[in-house]
Amino acid sequence: xxxxxxxxxxxxxxxxxxxxxxxxxxxxxxxxxxxxxxxxxxxxxxxxxxxxxxxxxxxxxxxxxxxxxxxxxxxxxxxxxxxxxxxxxxxxxxxxxxxxxxxxxxxxxxxxxxxxxxxxxxxxxxxxxxxxxxxxxxxxxxxxxxxxxxxxxxxxxxxxxxxxxxxxxxxxxxxxxxxxxxxxxxxxxxxxxxxxxxxxxxxxxxxxxxxxxxxxxxxxxxxxxxxxxxxxxxxxxxxxxxxxxxxxxxxxxxxxxxxxxxxxxxxxxxxxxxxxxxxxxxxxxx
Amino acid sequence: xxxxxxxxxxxxxxxxxxxxxxxxxxxxxxxxxxxxxxxxxxxxxxxxxxxxxxxxxxxxxxxxxxxxxxxxxxxxxxxxxxxxxxxxxxxxxxxxxxxxxxxxxxxxxxxxxxxxxxx
Numbered sequence: 115x116x117x118x119x120x121x122x123x124x125x126x127x128x129x130x131x132x133x134x135x136x137x138x139x140x141x142x143x144x145x146x147x148x149x150x151x152x153x154x155x156x157x158x159x160x161x162x163x164x165x166x167x168x169x170x171x172x173x174x175x176x177x178x179x180x181x182x183x184x185x186x187x188x189x190x191x192x193x194x195x196x197x198x199x200x201x202x203x204x205x206x207x208x209x210x211x212x213x214x215x216x217x218x219x220x221x222x223x224x225x226x227x228x229x230x231x232x233x234x235x236x237x238x239x240x241x242x243x244x245x246x247x248x249x250x251x252x253x254x255x256x257x258x259x260x261x262x263x264x265x266x267x268x269x270x271x272x273x274x275x276x277x278x279x280x281x282x283x284x285x286x287x288x289x290x291x292x293x294x295x296x297x298x299x300x301x302x303x304x305x306x307x308x309x310x311x312x313x314x315x316x317x318x319x320x321x322x323x324x325x326x327x328x329x330x331x332x333x334x335x336x337x338x339x340x341x342x343x344x345x346x347x348x349x350x351x352x353x354x355x356x357x358x359x360x361x362x363x364x365x366x367x368x369x370x371x372x373x374x375x376x377x378x379x380x381x382x383x384x385x386x387x388x389x390x391x392x393x394x395x396x397x398x399x400x
Numbered sequence: 401x402x403x404x405x406x407x408x409x410x411x412x413x414x415x416x417x418x419x420x421x422x423x424x425x426x427x428x429x430x431x432x433x434x435x436x437x438x439x440x441x442x443x444x445x446x447x448x449x450x451x452x453x454x455x456x457x458x459x460x461x462x463x464x465x466x467x468x469x470x471x472x473x474x475x476x477x478x479x480x481x482x483x484x485x486x487x488x489x490x491x492x493x494x495x496x497x498x499x500x501x502x503x504x505x506x507x508x509x510x511x512x513x514x515x516x517x518x519x
Binding site: 337 | 494496501505507509
């Protein structure tokens, strides 16, 4: 029953001619799968794979990319080579540069949006795809090299352990926030979220978030569900559970952030007004 | 109100009607969207021909200057129109989002299927 719920594993099994003999669950919280295996000479032998249930949760990593031609190859190759057990999808948000060509040339999994519809639309597209392929959870992962894939597994583990609906990769769960102007916005949103929901969301602007499928489905099919702190605050108020994991992030390698000064101001206006005013008369429809 | 000003008002309101009708004839505007503008421009023409309407109504409401009354009404109408356009735009935006997501996902699913057939 475990495998029936996991289409990605099923596909892996079909592709590699694996025949499963038996599945033993729950020995010290581990899952054992006895199956056939091909050794280096190509002969069939018996093998056993085991892992935590967390490893068996199917996560789709959504990598929204807008004009990331300079870095996307580095980001996706790093993911494919070092973390091959995760499925990923690059969502090209109608880039003007050759992001799309680079992805096609390398044979990446690519959702190619014909026009630019913004970050939230791009993430939404990835979630719709995940919904179609019946994944268990989706992870939002920046295409600009800011996020470190080493922290994906800890986040997945956290989701399995706590049963949280959303897990945020926070830069400041155990590390103290520095006092520079870039963190000002983060502090303001942090305060607002704390005031309106009572929840201590240490890094509201972190773009590294893991959503369980029911929540991702809600994101995928509703208007006004941008993957932004205001939506998280709104969901928190509606009883969705949230957990945080300490992560590290890199400085941006190339390209320009979505946010310049004017953009940052507009972003703050939108998020703050959304958290403070608009969320109160929104109706949640599932 | 001077005679010259009234003539200017009448000419401009008629020109507006003419301009709107021409745009509709060249089908640069959908009929549904044009209804508002036709009614609005006829309203302007009527006001230009019979300013006494505005004078009467502003007197009724106790507004000192008929011009204020005209401004108030027109600004209100335009504000409502602007808001409804904003709603319309949001809906269009949502539709474009959904369409492009649908296109991209369909394309991807098709590619996946082709790849599987090759294998």
